[in-house]
Amino acid sequence: MSNVRRFGPPRSPQCLEDIGPPRISSRRLTTCQVLPDGDTVRLDFIDQRGAPVSLMLPFEQAEALTMTLPHLLTHATKARMGSDKARYVFPLGTWSIETPEDLRCLILTLRTTDGFEVSFSVPVDAAGTLGWTLTREAHRPDDPDGRQLN
Numbered sequence: 001m002s003n004v005r006r007f008g009p010p011r012s013p014q015c016l017e018d019i020g021p022p023r024i025s026s027r028r029l030t031t032c033q034v035l036p037d038g039d040t041v042r043l044d045f046i047d048q049r050g051a052p053v054s055l056m057l058p059f060e061q062a063e064a065l066t067m068t069l070p071h072l073l074t075h076a077t078k079a080r081m082g083s084d085k086a087r088y089v090f091p092l093g094t095w096s097i098e099t100p101e102d103l104r105c106l107i108l109t110l111r112t113t114d115g116f117e118v119s120f121s122v123p124v125d126a127a128g129t130l131g132w133t134l135t136r137e138a139h140r141p142d143d144p145d146g147r148q149l150n
Contacts, residue, residue, distance in 0.1 A: 040058060042057075105124060
């Protein structure tokens, strides 16, 4: 038997949520920048109360967040749409391929029309397979709607 006595009203589940770390609810993202040292990314927001808030992330944490957000957006899209087949997709605007000096890979950069850009290191043999697959899928005669992507 415990000798600990508790005073005050019992905690509600909502109170228990307030025990964790402080939460910031963003109303709007205002600016994003890289600090001059290149080691820190700064995201500026306006919170739900209208106050400015900044989030400073070391490079490694910004990289982890970048890798996590597309997965979270797809998960959220599936929940919103009620379908496991739903995906959060980015519309492709332009793309480019670069050949680094070491020739062990290609750098494939995909860009959206609104400025989002991501680059992938593609091993040379995977690049050939990717090209073949894109060509085949763009000209599939077995498309149920009879469409071709070309």
